[in-house]
Amino acid sequence: MTTFEITALKPLMNQLLAGDTFDSFLLEESTICTALTYTVDGHINTAFYPAEERGEECLPYEFQPWSDIKGLFFDLIKGKHTPLSFKFVLHYKPEQAASLLAQAACDVDTSLIRALVLTVKYDGSKANITTGISYNTFVMSKEPDAIWDKAVAGFLTEKGISFEIP
Secondary structure, eight states: OOEEEESOHHHHHIIIIISSTTTTEEEEEEEEESSSEEEEEOBOOGGGSOGGGOSTTTSOOSBEEHHHHHHHHHHHHOSSSOOSEEEEEEEEOHHHHHHHHHHTTOSSOGGGEEEEEEEEEEOSSOEEEEEEEEESSOOOOOHHHHHHHHHHHHHHHHTTOOEEOO
16 A cells, blocks of 8 residues: 655646546545535445346446546536545456556456555645555455555556655
């Protein structure tokens, strides 16, 4: 787990809410504090959909794709007042997570890894992005964590999101 302290908030916000930079992620949960506090559970309610729309091909993920919901958050955050705080817990899409770990020749079976997680937090004065991994069981190896931390650092650098590691 690594925390990346974001040194320029505006580029992060533009890419998070208006660009496609984070479209390879799924939303697990979020909280946004403005004049009201909004809490969103990113789990897809499959019962909402007719039976013929509930299959893997129609709803391939447990969580809502970021690309499908970021506009809602943009609308909640935009305006003349800066939010008091926000938190987004994102999961790297499973097929991309498996590909990343396979390309890095990870020594841990990917079926033991539930999710590669990215938490984006803003506390009213600074923003940070924290990496994490959710495992299905206890794993001794820290190699997946190192691979994910390195991948996120490269991703942020490539996208022009400046950061420091405190």
